[in-house]
Amino acid sequence: MKVTVTVNGSQVEAEVPDRTLLVHFLRDVANLTATNVGCDTTSCGACTVLLDGRSVKSCTVLAAQADGREVTTVEGLADGSGEMHPVQRAFQAEHALQCGFCTPGMVMATVSLLAENPAPTEEEVRSALEGNLCRCTGYHNIVRAVLAAAPAESERRSS
Amino acid sequence: MIPAPFTYKRAWSVDEALDLAAQDGDEAKFLAGGHSLLPLMKLRLAVPEVLIDIGRLHELSYVRDDDSQVLVGALTSYDELARSSLLASELPLLAHAASRVGDPQVRHRGTIGGSLVHADPAADLPAVVMALDATLVALGPSGTREIGAGEFFQGLFETALQPGELLTEIRIPKPRAAGAWSFQKFTKRAIDWAIVGVAVQGGNVALVNMGQTPIRASAVEQALAAGAEPRDAAAHAAEGASPSADINGDRGYREHLARVLVARALEESAARS
Numbered sequence A: 001m002k003v004t005v006t007v008n009g010s011q012v013e014a015e016v017p018d019r020t021l022l023v024h025f026l027r028d029v030a031n032l033t034a035t036n037v038g039c040d041t042t043s044c045g046a047c048t049v050l051l052d053g054r055s056v057k058s059c060t061v062l063a064a065q066a067d068g069r070e071v072t073t074v075e076g077l078a079d080g081s082g083e084m085h086p087v088q089r090a091f092q093a094e095h096a097l098q099c100g101f102c103t104p105g106m107v108m109a110t111v112s113l114l115a116e117n118p119a120p121t122e123e124e125v126r127s128a129l130e131g132n133l134c135r136c137t138g139y140h141n142i143v144r145a146v147l148a149a150a151p152a153e154s155e156r157r158s159s
Numbered sequence B: 001m002i003p004a005p006f007t008y009k010r011a012w013s014v015d016e017a018l019d020l021a022a023q024d025g026d027e028a029k030f031l032a033g034g035h036s037l038l039p040l041m042k043l044r045l046a047v048p049e050v051l052i053d054i055g056r057l058h059e060l061s062y063v064r065d066d067d068s069q070v071l072v073g074a075l076t077s078y079d080e081l082a083r084s085s086l087l088a089s090e091l092p093l094l095a096h097a098a099s100r101v102g103d104p105q106v107r108h109r110g111t112i113g114g115s116l117v118h119a120d121p122a123a124d125l126p127a128v129v130m131a132l133d134a135t136l137v138a139l140g141p142s143g144t145r146e147i148g149a150g151e152f153f154q155g156l157f158e159t160a161l162q163p164g165e166l167l168t169e170i171r172i173p174k175p176r177a178a179g180a181w182s183f184q185k186f187t188k189r190a191i192d193w194a195i196v197g198v199a200v201q202g203g204n205v206a207l208v209n210m211g212q213t214p215i216r217a218s219a220v221e222q223a224l225a226a227g228a229e230p231r232d233a234a235a236h237a238a239e240g241a242s243p244s245a246d247i248n249g250d251r252g253y254r255e256h257l258a259r260v261l262v263a264r265a266l267e268e269s270a271a272r273s
Helices: A020-031 A086-093 A103-116 A122-130 A139-158 B016-027 B038-041 B078-083 B085-090 B092-099 B102-109 B112-118 B126-133 B218-225 B230-234 B251-272
Strands: A002-007 A010-015 A048-051 A055-056 A070-072 B007-010 B028-031 B050-053 B063-066 B069-073 B135-140 B143-148 B153-157 B166-173 B181-186 B196-201 B202-210
Touching: A002 A020, A010 B069, A020 A048, A020 A070, A048 A103, A055 A103, A055 B102, A086 A103, A103 A122, A103 A139, A103 B028, A103 B102, B016 B028, B016 B050, B016 B135, B016 B166, B028 B038, B038 B202, B063 B085, B069 B085, B078 B092, B078 B102, B078 B112, B085 B092, B085 B102, B092 B181, B092 B196, B092 B251, B112 B126, B112 B166, B126 B181, B126 B202, B181 B251, B196 B251, B202 B218, B202 B251, B218 B230, B230 B251
Parallel strands: A002 A070, B007 B050, B028 B050
Antiparallel strands: A002 A010, A048 A055, A048 A070, B063 B069, B069 B166, B135 B143, B135 B166, B181 B196, B196 B202
8 A cells, every 4th residue: 555654754655565564664665774673572662663743662553554644763853953852962971872772762762751741750761661671771871861851852842 | 573464444434444344344353553453463363354444533532521421432542541630530440550551652552442352361451341340332233232341351352242343432430439449460571461460449359361351359349248358358369260371370370469469459449448
């Protein structure tokens, strides 16, 4: 079927098999390969992207379900001038990654969390990242990065 | 992993969804949020030839006050249930249980109706609607019918829905004491299915993953009705249950967990009310 998805602000249109998963549409059709396929079973969250602004696991969404809707991947976070998004900056500053495989999903889950809860407590951050597994078990720095990103992201969203 | 090939059809109205289902009969399945169905299809445990996407039927996504009951549209997501102020005041058990399903990404996509029709005995919301004495509304070619939660779940992944019928609404009577509730579940990781779970509303006690369907712990309910203390009533939690044995626990372990969790749930419910 023909699927048209607005990915990071640009329309991507393609004829794909009905069974195409959103994550493969993003990686193989839109050529945006930052979104990783991890467990492929809705557990690890490595494939997390925003669908109409809310985090979803793109291994468990059909491209057809995203037809006509907006998807944001980690490639779409930086602004036009290349300035990194506050969540990306915080992940860098707090060294919130080791091997980096879970990072795109962690960042997108964080962006979704901060849209819903601009000033989360540490406990709320840990709950909100339940669906994202870090195989290096580097959770402490990730949580620190989310807490550090919150004020800057709040400011960006209100400006 | 990708699902076996199928034909994708999208319904833009409830009538269109029923028409599409009538065309393809047993070969078709409705797709709501897809968070039970798509994982099964990727494992090839479900191989429908046609998927009818009802995910855009926004008229089936609502939580409404209706005098003595609350009406919940079948396509309401877990996240919407968890954030509903009406549920927070009238049915906190449902709001809280929904907030504990899976993880945020799953709650953004998964729907109450999808969970109920999937009828996994390890799922949380089937037991919750049983504890709440809900009525499920099915719409089919011959009209609407109401099915009590107790009759809806017929077996493992099996419900009272007929081919071509669509679950549209869940009607939940407002409990006399909304505050007398508890939801307990035991998991290894936060995102896992419950090894055993318990939903309590007033004197109603329903169990997750203690049989082929969600079940009411009737021996516990009878003991409570006869005036037993929570701990004594909870001792009956595994009576009449037939839990399966799997990698997470054998039958005896699940029976033990049921007694422990029912005791905790009854004590929490009593403390709240």
